[in-house]
Amino acid sequence: MQKSTDKKYTYQPSRLDAATAQHILVEIEAFNAEYCAVLDAGQVELWPEFFTEDAIYRITSRENADLGLPVGLVYAEGRDMMHDRAVAVNRTQMFAPRYNLHIVTNTRVVDVNEQGEIQAEANFLLIETLVEGPSTTHLAGLYYDTFVRSGDKLLLKERQVIHDTNILANDLVYPV
Amino acid sequence: MYQSQTVIGQTLRSKDLPLSECKWPEDHLHYIPDWVYVSQEVYDREMELIFRGDTWNFVALEAEIPNAGDYKRSYVGPVPVVVSRAEDGTIHVFENRCAHRAAEFCRESHGNTKEFVCPYHQRSYTLKGDLQGIPFKRGVNKEGGMPKDFRNEDHGLRKLHVTTLNGVVFASYSDKVEPIEEYLTPEILEDFKVTFSGKKLKILGYYRNELPCNWKMYHENLKDPYHATLLHSFLVVFGLLVAGNKATMFSDKVHGRHGYMASAKSEDKYATVDEANKKEMRSFHEGMRLRDERFLDFVKEFDSPWSVTMQTIWPNLMVQREMNTLGVRQIIPNGPHSMIMQWTMFGYEDDTEEMTRHRLRQGNLMGPSGFLGLEDNEAMKFVQEGIRRSTTDTNVLKLDANKVGTSESLISEASIRAMYTYYRQVMGF
Numbered sequence: 184m185q186k187s188t189d190k191k192y193t194y195q196p197s198r199l200d201a202a203t204a205q206h207i208l209v210e211i212e213a214f215n216a217e218y219c220a221v222l223d224a225g226q227v228e229l230w231p232e233f234f235t236e237d238a239i240y241r242i243t244s245r246e247n248a249d250l251g252l253p254v255g256l257v258y259a260e261g262r263d264m265m266h267d268r269a270v271a272v273n274r275t276q277m278f279a280p281r282y283n284l285h286i287v288t289n290t291r292v293v294d295v296n297e298q299g300e301i302q303a304e305a306n307f308l309l310i311e312t313l314v315e316g317p318s319t320t321h322l323a324g325l326y327y328d329t330f331v332r333s334g335d336k337l338l339l340k341e342r343q344v345i346h347d348t349n350i351l352a353n354d355l356v357y358p359v
Numbered sequence: 360m361y362q363s364q365t366v367i368g369q370t371l372r373s374k375d376l377p378l379s380e381c382k383w384p385e386d387h388l389h390y391i392p393d394w395v396y397v398s399q400e401v402y403d404r405e406m407e408l409i410f411r412g413d414t415w416n417f418v419a420l421e422a423e424i425p426n427a428g429d430y431k432r433s434y435v436g437p438v439p440v441v442v443s444r445a446e447d448g449t450i451h452v453f454e455n456r457c458a459h460r461a462a463e464f465c466r467e468s469h470g471n472t473k474e475f476v477c478p479y480h481q482r483s484y485t486l487k488g489d490l491q492g493i494p495f496k497r498g499v500n501k502e503g504g505m506p507k508d509f510r511n512e513d514h515g516l517r518k519l520h521v522t523t524l525n526g527v528v529f530a531s532y533s534d535k536v537e538p539i540e541e542y543l544t545p546e547i548l549e550d551f552k553v554t555f556s557g558k559k560l561k562i563l564g565y566y567r568n569e570l571p572c573n574w575k576m577y578h579e580n581l582k583d584p585y586h587a588t589l590l591h592s593f594l595v596v597f598g599l600l601v602a603g604n605k606a607t608m609f610s611d612k613v614h615g616r617h618g619y620m621a622s623a624k625s626e627d628k629y630a631t632v633d634e635a636n637k638k639e640m641r642s643f644h645e646g647m648r649l650r651d652e653r654f655l656d657f658v659k660e661f662d663s664p665w666s667v668t669m670q671t672i673w674p675n676l677m678v679q680r681e682m683n684t685l686g687v688r689q690i691i692p693n694g695p696h697s698m699i700m701q702w703t704m705f706g707y708e709d710d711t712e713e714m715t716r717h718r719l720r721q722g723n724l725m726g727p728s729g730f731l732g733l734e735d736n737e738a739m740k741f742v743q744e745g746i747r748r749s750t751t752d753t754n755v756l757k758l759d760a761n762k763v764g765t766s767e768s769l770i771s772e773a774s775i776r777a778m779y780t781y782y783r784q785v786m787g788f
Binding site: 246256 | 366469728738741
């Protein structure tokens with residue numbers, strides 16, 4: 184199979200002037216801090232609220248992204264699917280208790296289009312701690328995001344979680 | 360965390376038995392000794408007698424390597440191999456080890472090439488695994504170089520036998536393994552051909568995860584329909600599998616090594632569970648409903664009485680047809696306490712864009728984050744930990760006692776019994 188010619192998940196230089204980018208960057212960093220605080224606190228049923236009604240959310244490996252393959256470890260079309268996943272994880276699924284800790288850095292604002300949609304990226308590390316286990320790097324990768332404005336706040340219209348981690352340790356329970 | 364990151368978790372020495380001390384319990388049908396899951400000597404013998412024995416090992420789907428020069432890395436048991444398509448369209452499988460100094464030369468998971476070149480001393484091999492070129496073969500200024508009697512044809516890569524069946528590629532170390540159709544046995548072959556009818560596949564992507572458990576547990580889990588109705592409350596809530604649904608746990612009639620767990624979904628989207636069954640199912644959640652029900656849609660695309668089949672093909676392949684989400688899972692054993700699961704999800708080349716998206720949406724059931732997948736992984740991890748660290752030493756299989764093989768009841772361990780009856784024969788236990 185051949186590498187995809189899709190440029191979506193490759194490096195794109197920022198097309199914004201420094202002052203505009205800096206202004207938006209501050210908002211996105213605050214958004215991501217709140218997003219991660221919700222997940223790290225185990226409040227998974229609040230997680231869909233960071234997305235628009237018709238948002239796309241996908242977690243997939245860098246290998247799939249490079250090959251242009253569409254599969255997701257998690258693949259949600261719309262906030263309702265995210266809600267269903269959050270409820271399933273929180274109320275029906277069996278798994279060992281764990282703590283999650285997200286570290287999000289290197290946030291970049293790549294572009295703002297005519298409709299005001301913001302294209303941004305950030306690096307993330309997900310540290311997992313199981314009962315009587317060490318704290319380990321569970322997933323490492325990038326967020327490829329599209330934000331829109333809704334009133335005075337940002338919402339995700341799309342979040343593609345592309346992880347470098349090639350062999351996942353056992354499973355991935357919560358969204359990233 | 361990976362198995363290798365375990366902090367508390369030494370295996371009791373008394374369970375890591377040498378082969379000479381491995382004695383199966385007397386009531387051999389109803390007990391499995393812990394040492395089959397933890398003994399290094401048992402594991403080594405399995406690799407020799409099972410994965411390198413008279414078996415066909417899944418290595419690839421043809422759709423992954425459609426063109427001449429396409430290749431992918433794969434595994435037979437724990438041994439890294441390369442699957443390659445030559446100029447004449449034939450498929451070849453050889454060990455990923457240079458015949459010179461053993462370097463694992465193929466590093467990319469997929470690609471297209473005209474030849475394989477070992478990066479260490481630039482030996483080159485053809486797409487069929489034959490030695491093609493050696494730099495400075497005749498030396499420099501008539502000094503050094505290979506001896507005159509060195510014949511390239513004696514120094515190719517270690518090649519395996521290859522067979523294909525409707526787009527699925529298998530490899531074997533054995534000279535005497537039967538043809539693949541016969542290997543699968545008639546009923547397994549029939550179910551296999553539902554998913555693999557010869558229609559061209561479209562690869563949708565990969566998942567890869569480590570399960571910190573013995574490789575056999577994955578087979579057992581898919582020969583254990585009892586757990587599905589209890590552990591996977593998601594299935595139960597949404598009526599994908601309910602004790603009482605039309606279902607079967609089939610074991611192949613020749614050896615009992617292959618099988619499939621199958622069920623037929625009722626017409627209603629959500630299951631009704633009667634009061635008596637409800638009491639038995641602690642995880643049942645009354646009134647759970649999805650906000651986005653597209654996820655549960657079942658597009659009837661196959662001529663089969665079953666809406667779900669999970670097929671286990673000995674020793675390393677699972678074929679998943681869970682409504683419209685299709686995939687193969689390849690087991691890569693990684694020592695007694697670990698296995699890698701390599702998932703390849705697919706649809707068909709003639710799928711509409713909407714059908715592809717439907718498969719992707721329904722894919723949330725499966726994989727390392729799937730509503731079913733993650734619970735299995737957790738449960739098997741718990742079992743391996745329990746086995747390694749406790750002082751009792753047998754697993755008890757008394758459901759549907761004395762029965763070996765196919766069962767129409769989900770409350771049965773007859774199929775696991777069939778697998779171990781075959782296993783004991785092969786392993787000499």
